[in-house]
Amino acid sequence: MQKLYISLCLAVLLAGTSCDPKGQPDTSAVGKYRVVTTIGMITDIVKNVGGDRVEVIGLMGPGVDPHLYKASAGDVQKLGSANLIFYNGLHLESKMGDVLAKMSGDTKTVAVTDTVDRSLLLTPPEFDGQYDPHLWFDVTLWMKAVGTVRDVLSEFDPDNTLAYWSNAQRYFAKLAELHEYVKAQAARVPLEQRVLVTAHDAFNYFGKAYGFEVRGLQGISTAAEAGIADVQELATFIAERRIPAIFVESSVSTRSLEAVKAAVKSKGFDVKIGGELFSDAMGNQGTPEGTYIGMVRHNIDTIVNALKGESTTHTSSTTGY
Ligand SMILES: [Zn+2]
Numbered sequence: 001m002q003k004l005y006i007s008l009c010l011a012v013l014l015a016g017t018s019c020d021p022k023g024q025p026d027t028s029a030v031g032k033y034r035v036v037t038t039i040g041m042i043t044d045i046v047k048n049v050g051g052d053r054v055e056v057i058g059l060m061g062p063g064v065d066p067h068l069y070k071a072s073a074g075d076v077q078k079l080g081s082a083n084l085i086f087y088n089g090l091h092l093e094s095k096m097g098d099v100l101a102k103m104s105g106d107t108k109t110v111a112v113t114d115t116v117d118r119s120l121l122l123t124p125p126e127f128d129g130q131y132d133p134h135l136w137f138d139v140t141l142w143m144k145a146v147g148t149v150r151d152v153l154s155e156f157d158p159d160n161t162l163a164y165w166s167n168a169q170r171y172f173a174k175l176a177e178l179h180e181y182v183k184a185q186a187a188r189v190p191l192e193q194r195v196l197v198t199a200h201d202a203f204n205y206f207g208k209a210y211g212f213e214v215r216g217l218q219g220i221s222t223a224a225e226a227g228i229a230d231v232q233e234l235a236t237f238i239a240e241r242r243i244p245a246i247f248v249e250s251s252v253s254t255r256s257l258e259a260v261k262a263a264v265k266s267k268g269f270d271v272k273i274g275g276e277l278f279s280d281a282m283g284n285q286g287t288p289e290g291t292y293i294g295m296v297r298h299n300i301d302t303i304v305n306a307l308k309g310e311s312t313t314h315t316s317s318t319t320g321y
Contacts (some may be wrong), residue, residue: 032055034083035054036079036085038066039088039281040281040292041142046086048146048168049150053157053163059071059078062290066093067095067222068222071095083107083156084153086112091131092280112145112148114148118131122208126219132201134204137203137206137299139175139178139296146172147168178293188304195214196212196247197215197243197246197247198214198216199254200218200279202216210300217231217256217260231263232263236267244306244307245273246260246261247276247303248275248276277303282294283298
């Protein structure tokens with residue numbers, strides 16, 4: 001029996017699939033090709049555009065900070081087994097640069113932001129002249145990333161071009177609706193109250209697209225720690241402008257914003273934590289916030305409710321804010 005099992009496994013291995021210890025060949029992805037992605041928002045694009053023709057493996061799950069993320073040995077293995085690799089680029093995955101560069105020698109490795117017209121990108125002074133990588137918060141810019149994924153999948157698997165284009169068209173329609181929703185929600189906050197204070201500067205594109213003034217405690221990358229002077233400066237700004245709420249992020253420690261809240265209090269003003277936003281990572285799989293559309297809706301609903309002075313209707317699935 002043992003011999004039979006071993007020879008069966010050998011046959012399976014020769015056929016190019018795996019044979020797990022339970023003796024069950026892995027047939028889950030038969031007929032599919034494998035795409036490995038970094039952040040959840042890109043994983044979501046590939047799922048929507050690739051549909052059932054693609055097996056998608058996302059490396060970064062809920063609560064993971066892409067600025068600090070380093071590829072594990074398991075990730076390198078996954079990347080090595082990929083037919084295609086998608087990442088954000090613009091130095092978002094700054095600690096994965098070497099791994100991605102190495103992979104690009106054998107596997108098509110594409111930054112979804114590569115085809116976005118550079119004149120549409122922001123170059124905040126605090127990021128040393130580099131482009132701000134968080135462009136998913138302008139839904140119309142993220143649609144360009146969807147177009148890139150569609151084109152790369154079509155080029156890799158031309159027989160299914162029609163399916164990729166029709167999937168992308170369907171997704172574009174939903175994203176166009178999402179963009180209108182965010183605009184309409186944002187318009188509910190009076191102009192002078194549209195100030196978004198968050199843990200790090202992930203929301204510049206959001207601010208530009210939907211009319212919010214944006215302040216982050218940490219800069220564009222969470223790799224730079226905020227100092228006491230940064231906390232005091234932001235606290236003064238909040239107290240002087242009497243901003244009712246500031247927002248924590250699911251992928252950044254809440255400690256730094258708690259310090260800001262305390263510093264504001266010492267200046268005689270009370271600012272509340274208005275809720276948790278999904279900035280650089282989506283929510284848990286199976287929850288509405290576990291999709292790009294759901295996370296964007298959650299964010300704008302949370303922001304609007306808190307800045308209008310109403311209680312938040314959405315509770316976080318991860319930290320209970
Ligand atoms: Zn970020």
